[in-house]
Amino acid sequence: MKPRRKGQGIDLEKIKKMKANGTKGLHLDEALIFERSCEGRIGVAPSRFDVPACDAEKSIPRKYLRDDMGGFPEVAEIDVVRHYTRLSQWNFGVDSGLYPLGSCTMKYNPKINEEIAALPGFSRLHPYQGEELSQGALELMFQLEEYLCEITGMDAVTLQPSAGAQGELCGLLMMAAFFKDRGKPRTKIIIPDTAHGTNPASSHLAGFKVVPVKSEGRGALTANAVKDVMDADTAGVMLTNPNTLGLFEADIKEIADVVHKKGGFLYCDGANMNALMGIVRLGDLGVDVVQLNLHKTFSTPHGGGGPGSGPVAVRKTLEPYLPVPRVRKRGKKYSFDFKRPRSIGRLKAFYGNFAIMVRAYSYIRRMGPEGLKRAAEAAILNANYIKERLKGTFDLPFDRPCMHECVFSDKVQQPNGVSTMDIAKRLIDYGYHPPTVYFPLVVPGAIMIEPTETETLETLDRFIEAMKNIADEARNAPELLKNAPANTRVGRVDETKAAREPVLRWKAKPPL
Ligand SMILES: *Cc1c(COP(=O)(O)O)cnc(C)c1O
Numbered sequence: 433m434k435p436r437r438k439g440q441g442i443d444l445e446k447i448k449k450m451k452a453n454g455t456k457g458l459h460l461d462e463a464l465i466f467e468r469s470c471e472g473r474i475g476v477a478p479s480r481f482d483v484p485a486c487d488a489e490k491s492i493p494r495k496y497l498r499d500d501m502g503g504f505p506e507v508a509e510i511d512v513v514r515h516y517t518r519l520s521q522w523n524f525g526v527d528s529g530l531y532p533l534g535s536c537t538m539k540y541n542p543k544i545n546e547e548i549a550a551l552p553g554f555s556r557l558h559p560y561q562g563e564e565l566s567q568g569a570l571e572l573m574f575q576l577e578e579y580l581c582e583i584t585g586m587d588a589v590t591l592q593p594s595a596g597a598q599g600e601l602c603g604l605l606m607m608a609a610f611f612k613d614r615g616k617p618r619t620k621i622i623i624p625d626t627a628h629g630t631n632p633a634s635s636h637l638a639g640f641k642v643v644p645v646k647s648e649g650r651g652a653l654t655a656n657a658v659k660d661v662m663d664a665d666t667a668g669v670m671l672t673n674p675n676t677l678g679l680f681e682a683d684i685k686e687i688a689d690v691v692h693k694k695g696g697f698l699y700c701d702g703a704n705m706n707a708l709m710g711i712v713r714l715g716d717l718g719v720d721v722v723q724l725n726l727h728k729t730f731s732t733p734h735g736g737g738g739p740g741s742g743p744v745a746v747r748k749t750l751e752p753y754l755p756v757p758r759v760r761k762r763g764k765k766y767s768f769d770f771k772r773p774r775s776i777g778r779l780k781a782f783y784g785n786f787a788i789m790v791r792a793y794s795y796i797r798r799m800g801p802e803g804l805k806r807a808a809e810a811a812i813l814n815a816n817y818i819k820e821r822l823k824g825t826f827d828l829p830f831d832r833p834c835m836h837e838c839v840f841s842d843k844v845q846q847p848n849g850v851s852t853m854d855i856a857k858r859l860i861d862y863g864y865h866p867p868t869v870y871f872p873l874v875v876p877g878a879i880m881i882e883p884t885e886t887e888t889l890e891t892l893d894r895f896i897e898a899m900k901n902i903a904d905e906a907r908n909a910p911e912l913l914k915n916a917p918a919n920t921r922v923g924r925v926d927e928t929k930a931a932r933e934p935v936l937r938w939k940a941k942p943p944l
Contacts, residue, residue, distance in 0.1 A: 461518075461921065462515060462518040462519055462522070465505045465507065465511075465512070465515050466503075466505045468505060468507050468511050468515065469504075469505040469506045469507055470506055470507070471506060472506060473506045473507055473508055474506070474508075475507060475508055475509040475511075475512055476509055522921070524865050525733075526538050526539065526540050526541075526733065527540075529863060529864060529865065530864055530865070530883070530887060530891055530895055531865040532864070532865070532867045532881045532882055532883050532884075532895065533865060533866075533867060533868050533882060534678070534837045534839070534867050534868035534871070534880030534881055534882040535628070535676060535703075535704070535837065535868055535871065535880060535882065536728065536734055536868065536882065537704065537706050537725075537728035537729060537734060537836070537882060537884060538734060538865075538882070538884065539706070539811075539884035539885065539886045540884070540886040541731040541732065541733055541791070541795075542731065542795070542798070544794070544798065545731045545790075545791040545794045545795050545798075546791070548790060548791070548794040549787045549788075549790040549791050549794070553568065554569065554786070554787065554790050555787065557569055557786070559781075559782040559783065563766070563767050563768060567765070567766055569786065570759055570766030570767070570768075571766055572789065572790065572793050573591055573759045573783070573786075573789060574759045574761055574766055575793065576589075576591065576789050576792060576793045576796070577589040577590075577591060577743075577759065579793070579796050580724060580743055580745055581745060583705070583709050583710070583713070583724075583796075583804070584702065584713060584714050584715055584719075584722050584724070584745040585713025585714060585715025585716045585719075586714070586715045586719075586722065586745035586746055586747060587715075587745075587746065587747050587748045587751060588745070588746055588748070588750075588751040588754060589743050589744065589745045589746075590602065590743060590744050590754045590755050590758070590779075590784075591741065591743045591783070591784045591789055592743075592755045592778075592779045592780050592783065592784040593723065593741070593742040593743065593744060593755075593779055593780065593784070594739055594740055594741060594742065594779075594780050594784065594785050595725075595727075595740040595741075595742050596630065596701070596703045596723055596725040596728075596740065596742040597630040597633070597634055597742070598742055598779060598780075599723030599724070599725075599742030599743065599744045600630055600631060600634035600670075600699075600701060600723055600742075601634045601637055601638055601779075602723070602742075602744045602755060602776070602779055603699055603721040603722075603723055603744050603746070604621070604634055604635055604637075604638035604640065604667075604670075604699065605638050605753075605776045606721065606744075606746065606750050606753035606754065606776055607638075607667045607668060607697050607699070607721065607750070608638055608639060608640070608667065609753045609774065609776050610697075610749070610750060610753060611667060613774065618640075618664075618665050618666060618667040618696070619639075619640065619641055619665055619666075619667075620640060620641045620642075620643050620663075620665055620666040620667065621635045621640040621641070621642060621643065621666065621667050621668060621669070621670055621699075622643045622645055622658060622661055622662060622666060622668070622669040622670070623635065623642050623643070623644055623645070623669075623670045624644075624645045624646070624647055624653040624657075624669075624671065624675075625644065625645070625646050625647055625873070625874050626647045626651065626652065626653060626672065626675035626676055626677055626679075626681070626872065626874060627670060627671065627672040627675065627676065627701065628672045628676055628701055628703065629871075630701075631670045631672065631701055632644075635670060640667060643661050643666065645657045645658065645660075645661060647874065651675075651677045651679045651829075651830040651832070651874075652675065652677075652679055652680075652681050652682060652683065653669075653671065653675075653681055653683060653687060654683050655683045655686035655687050655689070655690050658687050658690045658691065659690050662690055662691060662694050662696065663694060664694055664695065666694065666696055667696055667697060668691050668696035668697035668698055668699055668720070669687060669691050669696070669698055669699065670699040670700075670701065671684065671687065671698065671699065671700050671701065672700075672701040672703075672704075673700050673701070673702070673708075673714070674704050674707050674708070674835035674836065674837075676871070676872035676874075676880075677830055677834075677839050677872055677874065677875070678815065678834040678835050678836060678837035678838050678839055678880070678882075679830060679832060679834060679835065680707075680835055684698075684700075684717045684718065684719070685717050685718050687718075688717065688718025688719065689718065691718075692718065697720040697721060697750075698718055698719050698720050698721075699719075699720070699721045699722070700714050700719040700721070700722040701722075701723065702714060702722040702723055702724050702725075703723065703724070703725040703728055703742075704725075704728065704729070704835070704836060704837075705724050705725075705728075705729040705730075705808075706728065706729045706807070706808060706811050706836050706884070706885070707808055707811055707812055707835035707836035708808060708835075709729065709804045709805070709807070709808050710801055710802070710804040710805025710806075710807075710808055711805055711808050711809070715745075715747070720746065720747045720749070720750065721744065721745070721746050721747075721750060722744070722745050723742045723743065723744045723745075724742065724743050724744075724745070725740065725741075725742055726740070726741040726742070726743065726788050726789070726791070726792045727739075727740040727741055727788060730791065730792035730795050730796065731791040731792060731794070731795035732788045732791050732792070739785040739788065740785070740788070741784060741785045741788035741789065741792070743784075752772065752774040752775070753774055753775060753776050754772070754775060754776075755775060755776055755777060755778055755779045755780075756769070756770050756772050756775045756777060756778055757769055757770045757783070758772065768783075807885045808836075808885070809885075810885035811835075811836040811883075811884055811885040812834075812835055812836055814883040814884065814885060814887060814892060815834050815835065815836050815837050815838050815881070815882065815883055816833060816834055816838070817883075817889075817892060818838055818881055818883055818892060818895070818896060819834055819838035821896045822838075822840060822896060822899055822900070823840075825844070825899065825900055825903045826840035826841070826842075826844060826845075826879065826899070826903065827840060827841045827842070827843035827844050828840055828841075829841055829843075829875050836882055836884070837880055837881060837882035837883075838880075838881055839872065839875055839878050839879070839880045839881075840878075840879040840880075840881070841875050841876060841877045841878055841879065842855060842877040842879065843877065844903070845903065845906040846877070848906050848907060848910045849910055849914075850906040850910050850913050850914075851877060852869045852870060852877040852878065852879050853869060853870075854906075854910075854913035854914055854916065855879065855902055855906070855913065856869045856879070857913070857916040857917050857924060858902045858905065858912065858913045858916035858917070859898065859899075859902065860916065860917040860919070860920060861916050861917045861918055861919040861920075862898040862901070862902070863898075864895060864898060867879050867880055867881040867882070868880040868881075868882075883895070
């Protein structure tokens with residue numbers, strides 16, 4: 433694959449000036465909508481009033497009224513349609529190509545689940561609609577809770593938290609409430625360096641002091657390391673499994689025993705169930721609390737900035753503390769139960785992000801137990817395939833079978849002055865969204881690749897070829913990496929300038 437040079441064979445400057453047709457090769461170039469404005473042009477002409485006009489000044493205080501519409505773009509309807517359509521095509525998403533962003537599970541989600549979530553019976557439900565008119569939705573929530581119990585091996589689930597991190601907070605607040613209830617509040621929580629960054633943040637928010645433990649170069653926590661620090665003032669251990677290195681925390685059962693002996697809980701961050709579902713049940717491994725990210729594993733697209741959903745599954749001992757309301761079934765009728773005196777209370781308005789629950793329900797029903805297991809197996813296989821084929825080309829700090837993602841570093845390329853950031857930027861020229869970089873922190877210059885189960889062998893092979901080409905370039909022509917991306921509308925941007933000198937007004941005309 434030969435790298436293309438920017439604007440090869442075409443007069444870029446001329447085309448940039450000709451914003452009129454908005455195209456530049458296959459790249460759609462788009463001006464600000466304000467620049468398309470033409471005084472007096474109208475997008476939609478409303479029909480003539482058939483009611484008497486009212487005097488705005490009589491009903492709205494003067495200070496809220498504008499004298500003119502200065503500063504608003506005046507454009508035709510088709511200009512608006514094209515403007516936003518082009519902007520949407522500037523985006524890169526799972527629907528446009530491989531998006532191997534580690535720890536994020538940017539997988540393709542079957543469109544059928546979108547259609548089901550959009551059925552009017554679901555999408556038009558109003559949260560104030562009475563229980564008797566929402567029986568189907570309540571039943572779906574009740575059953576989804578049961579499925580998630582089955583998948584995790586736990587006893588009860590809340591669907592309320594609206595993100596993985598909020599699920600963590602929910603689980604930790606329940607643990608805190610449990611100890612407070614017994615008159616013996618605990619103040620600390622143990623978190624290994626292989627845990628996700630949200631874990632210490634959530635612990636802090638829940639009022640715990642974080643006790644960090646090192647994985648000591650093994651890439652996983654040992655029961656002995658926990659034994660050294662676990663005491664009667666520690667609420668428990670917060671483990672990410674699979675951990676942020678994409679490795680399975682194999683000592684998890686022994687760790688659970690150590691924690692339980694001291695009366696603590698084992699919290700598992702289960703955001704990456706994509707590697708476990710149908711294969712292991714965390715409850716069977718001694719986990720007491722686990723949150724899932726429905727927007728990673730269970731068919732809601734992740735990363736679009738939309739809402740998330742982080743249900744929390746618990747053992748019976750913690751069930752009384754789950755947030756209100758809980759969905760309850762009496763005979764054939766479903767209702768919300770608010771009378772739960774030991775509950776930590778509400779975490780969110782209404783009942784959680786319902787449309788995400790619908791997608792998860794529909795995904796689980798269509799996949800079935802065997803399908804879920806096969807998805808997890810394929811996710812693991814794909815990650816191991818990439819790991820095996822790229823090892824040697826890139827430094828692999830933990831050369832062990834991985835789960836759904838694998839972590840390389842830039843150690844081999846560093847002597848040529850090439851860093852992880854350069855490799856990531858060069859991948860953009862090859863048409864790939866870069867993997868997660870510089871995370872997890874335990875690996876300096878980390879390159880964390882999560883292909884997901886939905887990519888074909890051919891796609892993985894093309895990605896591997898691109899990575900190998902980039903490694904060749906790093907040896908023979910490092911300047912290509914230093915100047916990357918060269919094939920995009922903007923080149924290497926200043927990583928911090930946007931935060932330090934934000935351009936928030938269109939009049940300042942940011943360079944296109
Ligand atoms: C993504 C992720 C989180 C955070 O989830 P959000 O929904 O973004 O809050 C927590 N832990 C792990 C392991 C994750 O991968």
